[in-house]
Amino acid sequence: MTAAPVIVYEDSPPADVALADRVAADTSTKAPVLLFYHSAVIWLLVGSVAGLMAALKFNLPDWLTGSAPLTFGRLRTVHLNAVTYGWSSMALIGTAIWLIPRLVRAPLFAPRIAMAAAWGWNLFMILGLSAVLAGWSDGLEWLEIPLPIDAIVALSGGLMALSVLITVARRRTQHFYVSVWYILASMVWLPIIFVTANLPLFVGVGQAAVNWWFGHNALGLWITPMSLALPYYFIPKILGRPIHSYNLSLVGFWALAFFYSLNGHHHLIGGPFPQWVITTSVTASVMMVIPVAATAVNFHYTMIGRFDTLRWSPTLRFMVIGAMIYTLVSLQGSIEALRSFNRVVHFTQYTVGHAHLGLYGFASFILFGAYYFIMPRLVNWEWPSGNLIRWHFWLALTGITIYFGSLSIAGWLQGQAMLDASRPFMESVELTKPYLWARSVGGTLMLAAHFIFAWHYWRMVRRRGAARSEPAWSDRRSYYTMPKPQQEPGA
Amino acid sequence: MDRYRVIFAGAVITAVFAFFVLAFIPQRQLSSVVPMDALKPYTPSQLAGRGVYISEGCVFCHSQQVRNSSFGSDSLRGWGRASYPEDYRYDRPHLLGTMRTGPDLTNIAVRQSSRAWHLTHLYQPRAVVGGSLMPSYRYLFAIKPGAEPGDEVVTLPPDFAPAQGVVVAKPAARELVDYLLSLNRNYPRADMRTVPAGAEH
Numbered sequence: 001m002t003a004a005p006v007i008v009y010e011d012s013p014p015a016d017v018a019l020a021d022r023v024a025a026d027t028s029t030k031a032p033v034l035l036f037y038h039s040a041v042i043w044l045l046v047g048s049v050a051g052l053m054a055a056l057k058f059n060l061p062d063w064l065t066g067s068a069p070l071t072f073g074r075l076r077t078v079h080l081n082a083v084t085y086g087w088s089s090m091a092l093i094g095t096a097i098w099l100i101p102r103l104v105r106a107p108l109f110a111p112r113i114a115m116a117a118a119w120g121w122n123l124f125m126i127l128g129l130s131a132v133l134a135g136w137s138d139g140l141e142w143l144e145i146p147l148p149i150d151a152i153v154a155l156s157g158g159l160m161a162l163s164v165l166i167t168v169a170r171r172r173t174q175h176f177y178v179s180v181w182y183i184l185a186s187m188v189w190l191p192i193i194f195v196t197a198n199l200p201l202f203v204g205v206g207q208a209a210v211n212w213w214f215g216h217n218a219l220g221l222w223i224t225p226m227s228l229a230l231p232y233y234f235i236p237k238i239l240g241r242p243i244h245s246y247n248l249s250l251v252g253f254w255a256l257a258f259f260y261s262l263n264g265h266h267h268l269i270g271g272p273f274p275q276w277v278i279t280t281s282v283t284a285s286v287m288m289v290i291p292v293a294a295t296a297v298n299f300h301y302t303m304i305g306r307f308d309t310l311r312w313s314p315t316l317r318f319m320v321i322g323a324m325i326y327t328l329v330s331l332q333g334s335i336e337a338l339r340s341f342n343r344v345v346h347f348t349q350y351t352v353g354h355a356h357l358g359l360y361g362f363a364s365f366i367l368f369g370a371y372y373f374i375m376p377r378l379v380n381w382e383w384p385s386g387n388l389i390r391w392h393f394w395l396a397l398t399g400i401t402i403y404f405g406s407l408s409i410a411g412w413l414q415g416q417a418m419l420d421a422s423r424p425f426m427e428s429v430e431l432t433k434p435y436l437w438a439r440s441v442g443g444t445l446m447l448a449a450h451f452i453f454a455w456h457y458w459r460m461v462r463r464r465g466a467a468r469s470e471p472a473w474s475d476r477r478s479y480y481t482m483p484k485p486q487q488e489p490g491a
Numbered sequence: 492m493d494r495y496r497v498i499f500a501g502a503v504i505t506a507v508f509a510f511f512v513l514a515f516i517p518q519r520q521l522s523s524v525v526p527m528d529a530l531k532p533y534t535p536s537q538l539a540g541r542g543v544y545i546s547e548g549c550v551f552c553h554s555q556q557v558r559n560s561s562f563g564s565d566s567l568r569g570w571g572r573a574s575y576p577e578d579y580r581y582d583r584p585h586l587l588g589t590m591r592t593g594p595d596l597t598n599i600a601v602r603q604s605s606r607a608w609h610l611t612h613l614y615q616p617r618a619v620v621g622g623s624l625m626p627s628y629r630y631l632f633a634i635k636p637g638a639e640p641g642d643e644v645v646t647l648p649p650d651f652a653p654a655q656g657v658v659v660a661k662p663a664a665r666e667l668v669d670y671l672l673s674l675n676r677n678y679p680r681a682d683m684r685t686v687p688a689g690a691e692h
Contacts (some may be wrong), residue, residue, distance in 0.1 A: 058592075058624055061616070065627040072626045073548015135546035139584040168495060176494045184495075188502035196510050204579035206518035208587045213513040221506060257501060261509035267589055270558040272574040277517050343562050347554055347591035418591065421567035425594050430622055 013105075021172075025101035025108070030378055032114035036094030037371065037378075038461075039122050041454050043086025046129070048447045051079035055443045058436040069133040077132045077144045084142075084218065085153070086125045088359060090118070091367045092226040093160055096183045098374055099233055100164055103180050104171035113163045120156030124149060140207070142215035143197060154194060161187040178249040182229035185257060189221035205273055212264040219358065220260035224326075227363045228256075228295065230370050231323045235302055238316055238373070239309065244301035252294035259287040266337040270346060285337030292330040299323050312473050314389045315373040321397065322365030329357040344419060349432060349439075350411025357404045360396075360446070368392070368453070375460060376471070384465025386472040388456040392449050399445030402438055410435030526580040529678035533581060533670070540670025543663045545584065547628065553596045554588035555674070571598035571677040578676040593625055600675040609668045610645045610660055618651040631664035 012018070054076040057063060064070040101108045108114060128145035131137070137144045145153075164187050168180065197214035236243050243249060265273070265281035303320060310317045332354060335341055345351060372389065376382050383389060410432040417428035459465060533541060544550070557565045559573040566572060574597060579585060603609065611618055614632050616625040634656045638644045643665060645658040652658070660668075 057626060061624050061626055065629055068547070068630050071547055071628070071630075073551055074546075076551055077548055137545055137548070139545035139550065139586065141550070141589065176498070181498055184498050185502040188499060189506050192503065192506040192510070196514065202514070202518055203583045204521070204581075204585055205576045205587070206514075206521050207583060207585040209517045210514040211585065213510060217506075217509075254501070257505040261505050262512060264513050268587075270562040271556050271587060272576050272578065274517055274520060277513060280512060339562075347589065351589065419563055421564035425568065426620070426622055429592070429624055
């Protein structure tokens with residue numbers, strides 16, 4: 001690496017310097033971000049199709065039972081891995097790679113390393129999902145992809161982290177914006193949780209322990225902090241207004257780092273396991289109220305008085321709704337971890353609804369918002385159709401609402417039935433059936449939203465539609481009356 | 492101290508600390524647990540069947556853990572006594588599960604010891620349990636014109652039987668049933684001093 005002259009800015013640089021830096025940053029990240037973004041959209045479609053097929057198998061258990069790769073247990077695994085590691089993770093990495101150089105005023109270090117990471121990650125996805133379809137699985141939830149294939153993602157993730165960490169080391173700002181905190185920490189956490197989870201030390205219930213140490217932290221120390229970095233950047237950026245309280249955001253960060261990392265064993269409540277560890281996780285789960293409240297208050301006071309912006313900014317609409325859902329799903333999670341509540345819902349569809357509210361209503365919505373902001377800047381072309389964005393938004397929101405609502409009711413009824421030994425087990429199955437149909441309806445709407453989004457994305461990348469200099473929703477009259485963005489957060 | 496190092500060190504410390512609390516210390520604590528004599532290691536055939544259980548993702552709908560009576564009606568349903576860490580000494584990967592779309596299978600061999608029932612149930616769950624949501628695993632079976640020596644023929648009600656020929660279990664189905672019939676952890680549990688106090692419910 002060549003030693004570039006390091007200029008550390010004390011304050012906001014002059015406008016022409018800031019602009020030149022931003023152009024340099026965006027130029028350095030364009031190729032890898034596009035590669036991560038394209039790949040993520042493909043994995044979103046793969047994962048959604050597999051998810052809907054798995055859902056329909058609850059409604060039609062004799063549908064597609066003739067061949068092993070299409071059995072429920074394998075399609076469900078393809079769904080989970082494709083949306084978590086393909087869609088969410090690749091889209092988050094792409095966004096992080098785009099954000100970091102802007103926030104630290106230094107071009108991305110060795111973009112080719114990031115490109116290699118993206119290709120490696122895709123190879124991991126292709127081999128991993130093929131292995132699962134062929135019946136080769138490690139058998140641990142969230143870690144189904146076999147160990148030898150995991151080595152590819154470990155290497156890719158390491159390269160990606162290296163590229164980002166060195167970029168930050170070569171920063172030309174003194175200030176660390178809160179989004180940088182979250183992304184940096186996530187880049188450190190992912191390798192740690194992934195490597196420790198695969199250590200060959202564990203057997204029996206000890207392995208269940210390390211399984212859920214990883215399973216929950218894939219969300220708690222990877223998807224969640226990476227996703228939270230986004231609204232911290234985009235909300236102030238688009239509003240042209242600083243984040244309400246910088247100190248509060250740091251409280252949120254450290255509380256999340258300490259408490260979320262200890263959450264995993266609420267998945268083992270009631271199990272054959274030392275109670276002190278489960279109690280630790282239950283306590284930590286309840287303590288999550290602190291970082292969640294800190295973040296919610298911060299976002300709310302940044303947004304306050306500007307909620308009408310959700311009418312003209314697709315990014316803010318997706319992102320603010322996503323951030324609100326983060327608050328809801330986290331508070332729900334804290335309640336769910338309480339033993340008295342957990343004994344009802346532990347083994348039920350309620351948990352599935354909760355997981356989707358988190359990964360979809362929160363993380364995916366925030367990612368959709370990021371796509372709507374970043375893509376025009378990457379391909380130098382506006383989104384071709386405002387209506388397609390509206391369809392995407394409303395189908396996705398209606399879909400997840402139906403999905404979450406139906407599974408929450410189903411899970412609660414199922415749990416109540418299972419707790420009552422005088423009711424036969426099959427009653428807990430029969431009760432859920434109408435709600436499982438409703439879930440499939442919700443899932444269909446979400447899948448439709450994704451096809452619209454992917455189609456729109458494809459048209460944009462191909463530069464279809466009329467050339468415009470105004471955003472897709474500029475037909476909204478209020479757009480012209482809104483104050484324009486004034487300054488970049490953290491700059 | 493430089494903020495970069497603060498974040499880096501903070502991230503490493505929180506994650507390593509949580510790993511020790513949630514994974515490393517419990518594993519050390521549980522490593523002294525000795526299995527009861529009644530719990531036998533899996534035979535090669537049972538182990539192969541366990542592999543089928545993993546490949547087909549049975550764990551996504553079936554748990555293998557009986558909860559304490561203060562925590563649900565598992566024992567009242569006849570699913571067996573509460574599970575303890577020593578019941579899992581031979582389990583790698585563990586298959587405790589997090590979902591009960593279907594019933595718990597910790598002691599399925601006690602509740603349902605009929606090999607024929609399991610084969611029928613795997614071939615077509617709705618032939619024996621009306622309203623079941625379980626997938627049919629008919630790809631683990633073959634339809635032949637007639638049974639040959641050594642074949643295990645699946646008994647089926649007329650509605651579910653093929654028009655011609657007999658349904659015969661492939662090796663994977665036979666191994667899976669071998670595994671299911673090994674799932675009996677209902678032997679009495681003596682008070683074991685090696686069990687850490689924390690594991691008592």
